[in-house]
Amino acid sequence: MEYGYYPGCSLTGSAHRLNSTTKKIFKRFGHDLKEIPDWHCCGAFEYGNKNELTDFSKSNLKKAHGFCNDIVAPCPACYKNLKEANQDDGGSFSILHPLDVFEYFDIVESIDIKHDLEGRLFTPYYGCVLLRPKETAIKNKDIMENFITRFGGDVDGEKVKDRCCGGNQFFINRWATEKLSRLIIDNTHGDLVVFCPLCHMALKTFSENRKVIYFNDLLLYVMGETDKL
Amino acid sequence: MQQTDNNIEHTILNIEHLNKKIIGMSGYKREDFSVCLGCKICASVCTVNDLSIDANPQELLSSLFLGRTVEKNHPLVLFCTNCYRCTHNCPWGIRIPEIIRAFRETLGIESQFEKAFKGAVKIWGRVYEPYVFLKSATYMLKEGYIRYVPKWLEYISFHLPYKIKGR
Numbered sequence: 001m002e003y004g005y006y007p008g009c010s011l012t013g014s015a016h017r018l019n020s021t022t023k024k025i026f027k028r029f030g031h032d033l034k035e036i037p038d039w040h041c042c043g044a045f046e047y048g049n050k051n052e053l054t055d056f057s058k059s060n061l062k063k064a065h066g067f068c069n070d071i072v073a074p075c076p077a078c079y080k081n082l083k084e085a086n087q088d089d090g091g092s093f094s095i096l097h098p099l100d101v102f103e104y105f106d107i108v109e110s111i112d113i114k115h116d117l118e119g120r121l122f123t124p125y126y127g128c129v130l131l132r133p134k135e136t137a138i139k140n141k142d143i144m145e146n147f148i149t150r151f152g153g154d155v156d157g158e159k160v161k162d163r164c165c166g167g168n169q170f171f172i173n174r175w176a177t178e179k180l181s182r183l184i185i186d187n188t189h190g191d192l193v194v195f196c197p198l199c200h201m202a203l204k205t206f207s208e209n210r211k212v213i214y215f216n217d218l219l220l221y222v223m224g225e226t227d228k229l
Numbered sequence: 230m231q232q233t234d235n236n237i238e239h240t241i242l243n244i245e246h247l248n249k250k251i252i253g254m255s256g257y258k259r260e261d262f263s264v265c266l267g268c269k270i271c272a273s274v275c276t277v278n279d280l281s282i283d284a285n286p287q288e289l290l291s292s293l294f295l296g297r298t299v300e301k302n303h304p305l306v307l308f309c310t311n312c313y314r315c316t317h318n319c320p321w322g323i324r325i326p327e328i329i330r331a332f333r334e335t336l337g338i339e340s341q342f343e344k345a346f347k348g349a350v351k352i353w354g355r356v357y358e359p360y361v362f363l364k365s366a367t368y369m370l371k372e373g374y375i376r377y378v379p380k381w382l383e384y385i386s387f388h389l390p391y392k393i394k395g396r
Contacts (some may be wrong), residue, residue, distance in 0.1 A: 010358075012388060016386040017383070132317040133324070164314070167310075171340060171368075201384070
């Protein structure tokens, strides 16, 4: 199957790893990601004018017309903004987050296990916009836990998986991000597994020696695409 | 006395005008807030409280609704993280983070980083991170972000900016 692809700004820069691993996993399952030509920044959370913000994503949807029907957006902020603009526009596209597509791939059942996660502890951390607001949230709010336990790993952090890491305040009030990130770090154990570039940066910055990894890396490890986690 | 009355009236009109602008910018109408019954669920779940700062989104909402002044240094205006916990728990799903963003924009509250972000979008249609970091370099140096660079090495990648065609 072919999907339209909206990488968003951070995946072309600091979150390049999320970009390359998403493409790799889709390819591994026989699906193509076709980048929407000349996509515009979604505006993330930086614009106070709701119309201006929505128009960014609406213009991206216009560019996707005739190009694709389903759009995959890995960055949670991009995913939320695109999905809202699509709902506002009558919903002619399916805006998908990779976690929902992975569910559809039925990865938990279909993966040929090369490395299991036996004896390892993980904290799957979703953060905010993957789970909120309701209208744009991903479908399976336990998909990372399901995946980890299915392959023998243990999970921690149920109570903080949807708390805020404060990433949005990182370059404004750093102390606030540090305090909020530490609430997550100090109340959990094992490797922190995330899907959001901003959460990755906030948790990694304040995590001392804890490992912070993208969920994609975990998938690729189990699939045997990488030998080290 | 007449002068003082005129001044008060002028101030009230200004606040009302400002509040109307903020509400409109966030995509709401004033009457949309009339459904808020003051249950304060938003206050009980607000992330800003985790910073040991009292934050009450409901109070901010009723100030906008009633035409009262909201201070520029209101804790939510300064520290809202856009976590949407308030919206998620609100019986009416009121999108308070978006109202706060509209407030910040109307009053021109913008960090150097936010300015650089928008600057990049204006030039290229996308955020070019090296530009954002260069533009906020003085702030980042002054605030000691440099100490985190060893942790950020995995984020470094090289690409030239790309100017998109069409909006």
